[in-house]
Amino acid sequence: MPYNIRSKSEAIALTIIAAITGAIIVAIAVYYFLHQGSVIGEQLVDLPNGKPFEIPPPSIFPFYVKPITILFASSIVFSFCLCALSERYIARHTPRLLRVLLLLLSVLLLGMGIYEIFFNFALWSAQMAANPGISPDLLVNIWPVNTVKNNLAYATKIAVLWTIVAFFAVMTFRASLSEENSQELEPAKSAKVKPSE
Numbered sequence: 001m002p003y004n005i006r007s008k009s010e011a012i013a014l015t016i017i018a019a020i021t022g023a024i025i026v027a028i029a030v031y032y033f034l035h036q037g038s039v040i041g042e043q044l045v046d047l048p049n050g051k052p053f054e055i056p057p058p059s060i061f062p063f064y065v066k067p068i069t070i071l072f073a074s075s076i077v078f079s080f081c082l083c084a085l086s087e088r089y090i091a092r093h094t095p096r097l098l099r100v101l102l103l104l105l106s107v108l109l110l111g112m113g114i115y116e117i118f119f120n121f122a123l124w125s126a127q128m129a130a131n132p133g134i135s136p137d138l139l140v141n142i143w144p145v146n147t148v149k150n151n152l153a154y155a156t157k158i159a160v161l162w163t164i165v166a167f168f169a170v171m172t173f174r175a176s177l178s179e180e181n182s183q184e185l186e187p188a189k190s191a192k193v194k195p196s197e
Contacts, residue, residue: 003084011085018081021074028071041154044068045137052137066137072157079165083172091176103173106166113163120156127152 005011028044035043044067047053054064090099120141127139141150 003080004087005084014081014085018078018085021078021081024070024074025078028067028074031067039140039149039151041068041151041158042140044071045151045153050138052135066153068154068157072161075161076164079168083168087172087175090172094176096177099173099176103170103177106169106173110163110166110170113159113166116159117156117163120152120159124152124156 005014032043037043037048043053045053053066055067055070056064058064094102123141123143124136124139128134128136131139137151137153139152141152141155142148
């Protein structure tokens with residue numbers, strides 16, 4: 001697991017952080033679904049007029065981020081906290097076979113995420129080279145069908161996010177299986193130790 005909780009105060013802190021980042025994720029998801037566009041993800045990258053969507057506006061404050069960046073960061077922190085908080089519960093209350101299957105699924109999703117990262121960055125770079133002067137935030141992926149379009153800034157961050165979350169899941173399920181294995185081995189070790197005479 002990315003982090004092993006050692007005290008109740010750490011668990012409380014991670015729970016509070018998970019609640020805050022979870023609320024941010026829900027708020028951005030609600031905004032996303034209320035402002036549907038023709039290109040998937042564009043409403044978290046650009047304004048309807050094609051200008052960058054930055055919070056706060058650069059004219060107000062020199063440090064600003066896009067909603068997709070807020071979603072990206074919040075989702076990483078939320079998934080880290082969730083995995084750290086749930087590892088022991090998963091180890092104790094989830095059947096071993098289900099954990100093995102979830103580990104296999106997590107490995108599969110991790111591999112797919114790595115592929116998507118390479119694909120999106122290669123496509124994004126090629127489009128930037130083919131369209132000099134255009135904002136990278138406006139570039140769109142129309143592959144494999146022209147009827148479904150994805151904003152490349154959005155798709156690339158989602159692919160990286162997907163990969164990181166899949167990595168956290170792999171580590172969590174591996175740790176839950178390792179914890180169970182070490183608990184099974186301890187009685188066997190203690191049975192071999194003979195009392196000193």
